Amino acid sequence: LYPQGVTVLGATGSIGLSTLDVLARHPDRYRVFALTAHRSIELLAELCQRHSPRYAVLADVQGVGELRTRLAALGCSTQVLGGAQAMIDVAAAAEAPVVMAAVVGAAGLLPALAAVRAGKRVLLANKEALVMSGRLFMDAVRSHGATLLPIDSEHNAIFQCLPPAMQAGSGVDRGITRILLTASGGPFRDAPLDTLANVTPDQACAHPNWSMGRKISVDSATMMNKGLELIEAHWLFGLAPAHIDVVIHPQSVIHSMVEYVDGSVLAQLGNPDMRTPIAHALGWPQRIVSGVSPLELCKIGRLDFSAPDFTRFPCLRLAYAALEAGGTAPAVLNAANEVAVEAFLQGRIRFTDIASLNEYVLTHVNSQAASDLEIVLAADVRARDEAKARLHTLER
Numbered sequence: 204l205y206p207q208g209v210t211v212l213g214a215t216g217s218i219g220l221s222t223l224d225v226l227a228r229h230p231d232r233y234r235v236f237a238l239t240a241h242r243s244i245e246l247l248a249e250l251c252q253r254h255s256p257r258y259a260v261l262a263d264v265q266g267v268g269e270l271r272t273r274l275a276a277l278g279c280s281t282q283v284l285g286g287a288q289a290m291i292d293v294a295a296a297a298e299a300p301v302v303m304a305a306v307v308g309a310a311g312l313l314p315a316l317a318a319v320r321a322g323k324r325v326l327l328a329n330k331e332a333l334v335m336s337g338r339l340f341m342d343a344v345r346s347h348g349a350t351l352l353p354i355d356s357e358h359n360a361i362f363q364c365l366p367p368a369m370q371a372g373s374g375v376d377r378g379i380t381r382i383l384l385t386a387s388g389g390p391f392r393d394a395p396l397d398t399l400a401n402v403t404p405d406q407a408c409a410h411p412n413w414s415m416g417r418k419i420s421v422d423s424a425t426m427m428n429k430g431l432e433l434i435e436a437h438w439l440f441g442l443a444p445a446h447i448d449v450v451i452h453p454q455s456v457i458h459s460m461v462e463y464v465d466g467s468v469l470a471q472l473g474n475p476d477m478r479t480p481i482a483h484a485l486g487w488p489q490r491i492v493s494g495v496s497p498l499e500l501c502k503i504g505r506l507d508f509s510a511p512d513f514t515r516f517p518c519l520r521l522a523y524a525a526l527e528a529g530g531t532a533p534a535v536l537n538a539a540n541e542v543a544v545e546a547f548l549q550g551r552i553r554f555t556d557i558a559s560l561n562e563y564v565l566t567h568v569n570s571q572a573a574s575d576l577e578i579v580l581a582a583d584v585r586a587r588d589e590a591k592a593r594l595h596t597l598e599r
């Protein structure tokens with residue numbers, strides 16, 4: 204049985220690197236089968252040297268030659284593949300029964316789905332995949348007998364607070380009244396509202412508690428991230444939006460909670476370090492070492508809670524609206540947001556334009572029933588086109 208082969212999709216990212224850190228602590232349990240990246244050739248070569256995977260995939264085919272040259276110079280025998288289809292192939296390969304899906308954005312959907320369709324243990328960090336195609340994704344998990352384990356810290360916390368039967372995905376447990384998704388509120392939780400229009404990408408990416416990739420950091424600052432997580436929670440745990448509440452908790456110590464009919468509220472606590480949910484999902488149902496230091500509650504001293512402000516964080520309201528609208532609306536919102544965040548990071552639009560662009564696209568691209576993947580992918584394309592056309596009116 205051990206060591207198990209693991210494919211890490213998005214290995215050069217924040218989650219990918221944390222995953223490799225945990226895997227390296229358990230050489231008897233895991234060996235790295237394949238690593239993927241988009242364009243980070245130098246880092247991917249370094250990771251190949253350190254972890255000796257069978258395959259390295261570069262999604263951007265242009266860099267394949269350079270990666271091969273580097274690996275040859277390092278004396279590393281990892282085989283290099285290029286392109287989106289190669290990512291799908293290593294995600295589905297039988298030699299790796301475990302797949303970490305940690306590509307950022309819509310680009311992660313097809314490889315994550317390929318791992319699901321191969322019936323694997325899929326560790327899902329790529330929330331955008333579930334936001335885009337929640338019903339289809341969850342249907343595929345069931346019909347292919349995959350084991351889907353959430354990596355997003357909130358969803359991993361909820362998973363840990365659920366009764367075991369529901370963790371295994373066997374039906375809705377009526378004893379649950381609410382899920383409480385905690386949110387730090389990001390770097391602008393208390394900033395004067397009239398300063399938000401002028402915040403810079405670096406300010407938006409300076410998260411008070413977590414160190415993450417730039418896209419999710421901006422999403423945390425707008426709270427679009429919590430909105431995407433609301434949709435993610437809906438699909439993972441089968442609860443209506445009215446039963447999923449967001450609670451601002453600035454310390455990021457409680458990662459989320461589950462409330463039951465008898466008044467019990469179960470919470471999962473820990474330091475804000477993604478190696479905890481990663482180790483949890485790798486080891487489940489066992490527990491394995493993650494390298495995260497113990498939580499020192501007496502040093503933290505206090506835990507605060509408050510209600511989110513929808514005026515400050517309109518993206519959160521848009522996520523509830525998209526989930527209520529159903530069909531392709533969440534895919535449309537996600538695509539608009541990817542375009543908006545990229546434009547903000549490039550200095551082309553203001554921070555506050557992200558929410559207005561998202562709202563514009565959500566109201567101007569009609570939602571359809573998300574009955575197959577082609578419809579979802581077409582909605583993603585339409586929303587991107589609509590967002591890019593609208594960008595010109597906002598550009599500085």
Ligand code: NDP
Nearest residue numbers: 213215216217218241242243262306307310328329415416
């Ligand atoms: P990063 O930006 O740090 O890393 C993204 C990874 O995906 C990199 O390996 C990148 O390669 C690769 N990638 C980017 N675009 C493409 C593409 N078009 N095709 C193929 N590969 C691509 O992101 P994070 O690690 O922060 O986040 C990854 C996912 O996990 C996101 O969905 C995020 O929402 C989720 N998540 C992250 C958390 C965190 O703490 N970071 C917490 C909870 C969820 P390259 O380096 O070459 O660009």
Ligand code: MG
Nearest residue numbers: 355356357432
């Ligand atoms: Mg999260």
